[in-house]
Amino acid sequence: MAIWNTSLAAGLLAATALVSPALAGGTLRLDEVAVGELDPAKASDYADSILMFNVYDTLVLPAQGAAGHVPHLAESWTSDGNTFTFTLRDGAAFQSGNPVTADDVVYSLDRTKALGAGLSYLFGVVESAEAVDARTVRFTLSSPYAPFVASLTRLPIVDKALVEASKAADDTWGEAFLSGNGAGSGAYVVTAHNPQEETVMEKNGSYFLDIAEAAPDQVRLRYGLEAATVRTLIAQGEHDISSQWLPPEVMKALADDGAQLFTEGGTGAFYLKMNTTKPPLDDVNCRLALSEAFDYDTSIRMIAITDEVSGGSPATGAIPKGMFGANDASMALMQDLDAAKAHLDACAYDPAEMDIEISWIAEVPLEERFALLFQSNLTALGVKSHIVKMPWALFAEQVSKPENTPHISQLFVNAVTGDPDTLLYGMYHSSTPGTWQSPEYLNDAKVDEYLEAGRMAATEEERGEAYAMLNARLMEIAPTIYAYDRQSVFAASSRVTAPALTDPAQAFGLDGMGFTFRLMEVAD
Numbered sequence: 001m002a003i004w005n006t007s008l009a010a011g012l013l014a015a016t017a018l019v020s021p022a023l024a025g026g027t028l029r030l031d032e033v034a035v036g037e038l039d040p041a042k043a044s045d046y047a048d049s050i051l052m053f054n055v056y057d058t059l060v061l062p063a064q065g066a067a068g069h070v071p072h073l074a075e076s077w078t079s080d081g082n083t084f085t086f087t088l089r090d091g092a093a094f095q096s097g098n099p100v101t102a103d104d105v106v107y108s109l110d111r112t113k114a115l116g117a118g119l120s121y122l123f124g125v126v127e128s129a130e131a132v133d134a135r136t137v138r139f140t141l142s143s144p145y146a147p148f149v150a151s152l153t154r155l156p157i158v159d160k161a162l163v164e165a166s167k168a169a170d171d172t173w174g175e176a177f178l179s180g181n182g183a184g185s186g187a188y189v190v191t192a193h194n195p196q197e198e199t200v201m202e203k204n205g206s207y208f209l210d211i212a213e214a215a216p217d218q219v220r221l222r223y224g225l226e227a228a229t230v231r232t233l234i235a236q237g238e239h240d241i242s243s244q245w246l247p248p249e250v251m252k253a254l255a256d257d258g259a260q261l262f263t264e265g266g267t268g269a270f271y272l273k274m275n276t277t278k279p280p281l282d283d284v285n286c287r288l289a290l291s292e293a294f295d296y297d298t299s300i301r302m303i304a305i306t307d308e309v310s311g312g313s314p315a316t317g318a319i320p321k322g323m324f325g326a327n328d329a330s331m332a333l334m335q336d337l338d339a340a341k342a343h344l345d346a347c348a349y350d351p352a353e354m355d356i357e358i359s360w361i362a363e364v365p366l367e368e369r370f371a372l373l374f375q376s377n378l379t380a381l382g383v384k385s386h387i388v389k390m391p392w393a394l395f396a397e398q399v400s401k402p403e404n405t406p407h408i409s410q411l412f413v414n415a416v417t418g419d420p421d422t423l424l425y426g427m428y429h430s431s432t433p434g435t436w437q438s439p440e441y442l443n444d445a446k447v448d449e450y451l452e453a454g455r456m457a458a459t460e461e462e463r464g465e466a467y468a469m470l471n472a473r474l475m476e477i478a479p480t481i482y483a484y485d486r487q488s489v490f491a492a493s494s495r496v497t498a499p500a501l502t503d504p505a506q507a508f509g510l511d512g513m514g515f516t517f518r519l520m521e522v523a524d
Contacts, residue, residue, distance in 0.1 A: 025203070026524030028216035028496065028517065029233075030241035033363040033392060034224035036195035039178040040156035041108075042117040044416070044436075046244075049512030050221065051199060056156030056184030059086055059105070060149060062418055062513065065505040069149050073100055073157055073185070077149075082141040084148060090135065092208040094159040094185045102131035107160040109139075111173050119416055121425070121432060122151040125455075144456045146463060147419040153510060154417055159183040187211055187518040188219060198222045207518070214497075214521035227365060230491075234259060240496050240522070244311075244488040245364045251305045254491040261309050262501035264514040265487030268414030268423060269320050270299075270312065272374060272481035275409070277402040277441045280349035281356075287478040289347060290356075292340035293377045294481045296333045302369060305489055311366075312484035318474035320485040323420045324454070325467025333482060340381055356385040359406040363392050367410045370483065374408070399439040409439040412486060414511040420467055425451050428479070440479040447473055497521040 032047035043052045059074040071077070075089040092100040106129045112120050127142040141148065162183045167174035177183070182190035185208070188201035201219040203211060225233075227246050233239035234254055241262065242254070255261050272294065280286045296314065303311035314332035319325045344351055358374055360367035371387045378385045388406060390398070398404040415423035426432050429451050430443040450470035457463040474480070488511065490501065498521075499506040500514040508514055 025213060025215050025217040026495070026522045027218040027220060028241070028520065028522050029220045029222065029239050030243075030515075031222040031225045031230060031239070032243045033245060033361075034196055035392065036193070036199055036221070036223050037118075038180065038182065038190065038193055038195070038199065039175060040118075040158065040184070041112045041115045041120065041173075041178075043156075044118045046414075046512055047221070047223065048118075049416075050515045051190075052156050053186075053513050053515065054188040054201060054219070054517050055182040055186040055190055056158070057092070057100075057186050058154070058156055059088075059152045062150075062153060062508045062510045064500065064508055065503075067509065069153070073105075079149075082144060084139045084141075085132070086137050086139075088135040088137070089208070092185055093206065094162065095182065095189050095204055095206075096159055096162045097206075098159055098161050099134075100157060100185050101134045102137040103134075104157050104160045105129065105137045105155075106131050107163075108155060108158045111158060111163075112155065115173060115175070119154045119422070119426075122154055122417070122422065144458065146455060146457055147417060147421045150417040150419040151422070153513075154422075156184060159185070187215075187516075196223060201517075203518075209518070211518045212521065214523075215518050216520060216522045219517050224363060234491060234493055237493065237495075240493045241498075242491040244490055245366065246491065247366055247369075248303055248305045248311065251489060251491050255306060255309075258494065260492040260494065260496070260502075261305065262490040262492050262498055262514070263309065263487055264490075264501055264507070264511060267320070267323075267418055267509065267511055268412060269315060269485050270370075270483040271411050271413060272370070272483060273409040273411055273439045274479055274481070275402065275405045275407055275439060275441060276443075276479050278405070278407060280347060280354050281407055283347050283349060284477055285343045286347040286349060286354075289340045289343035289381065290378070290383075291478045291481050292336045292343060293381045294483065295335045295373060295377050296483065297335065298373060299370065299483050302373070303366075303484065309489060310487065311489050312486040315482040315484050317471045318480065318482055319420060319424070319467060319471045323415070323423070323467070324460070324464045325420065325469075325471045327471065335377070337380060344381060344383075351381070351383050354383050356383060356408060357388055357406040358385055358408040358410075359388045359390050359395065360410050361392055361395060362389050364412075370410055374481075396436045399436055400434050402433070402441045405439045405441065411436065411439075413437055414486075416511070418509040421451075421455055424467075424470065425455070428474070442477075442479045444473070444477060444479075447477075495523040 035045045035047040037048040060069040061072045074086040077086040109129045125145040128140045130138045163174040166177040187207045192200040199221045230242045274281045316327035316331040358371045360371045375385045426437045433441045453466035
């Protein structure tokens, strides 16, 4: 039986409070692409995560500057085989004033599984959740699942009483209410929400942890701003943190003008995902030809911002460096046109008749450059292609059916819990096609076997072996071009201090959590 030490938990939890100088918290203004999904059971993208981590709380948090997890709404937990029992902290309350109870935890899990959206697949292994008493919740898993505690970082706890009182008669789970209102216990309260324009949040004065006086009193998260607009606003002192999607030269120009560069990295990559169901990419030799033809070196040069800061590093395979099963940094992928031509010769389709559709997301202008780079690589291979610009909403709709999914989908994907299972399972397991993460529509028995082994392994060594075999298999069948391991970079004004985005000793190993606003400071 594994037991989380309560006194250690208390010390680690206390360490999450940021000690700050006496500054007056002002308004923090930042932007992301136009997603802004407020319902925590449907959240999956970066903007959604920022909202979730600030409006809602979870049982555990990733440790700062270290591996593992620390208590948050839970004060401790024990595990015994497939059973996990959590004791909730005393005194935590929702923004409504209702106490956080074990019944709210069970409701949140049941709601997530019933809606089947967002990251609900993380909890498919949970057979049952039971409120033992007001402060004790027990999860029983149907099978061993090594990343279970990590997955709980993506189970935001919802105020059951508020949702039940606010829902419509024909809306079982309060979807309409939660699409426009918060129902969490988080450090920030939603005061206005328009998913196409802006979400406004204010500091929760009754939060159960201390919030520094210098933490922002108000946060304005804007959606879909053009790169030129962001650059102008930051230069004029009217914006504080850019999204990660600015072109590198815009980031560099802002840095040259005095902006800070914040970074968050290490849990994902930039992918050119190939639709394995659509000719000619249903032929493995054609996919291997495209993988060998991609110019990896140029892609790395394209994302450099300064001599010290870049948007990524060379990929070594299907699994980002630092994760279970990753290849050594010395095994960087390289373009090989001779190998590409050999694979193309072995492909069942005539290259002269190919016309590869390369899509890029309209809200991420950097992707257009990679589309042009890849088009040039295909031209060198003697393969015709065409480029299609897609707004995110249209892309997400089209990939729900394989016949509507482009040949090539360019995407940034991260491990949503920091564990490789949540990077790879949702992309490649045959049970998860049709989401924005899985436009490959891969169906491979060996890939499924290794993914399941990574979930059920009893030790880290066994998990490493399973993911190493998965890495080798994915490189063998090439459903994806692994362009580079990514690092998110953000330009920020000098009035903002964000230790989780500047100090490795305070960084979270989970994308989006660096934007925990209670741990930031803003000079008014």
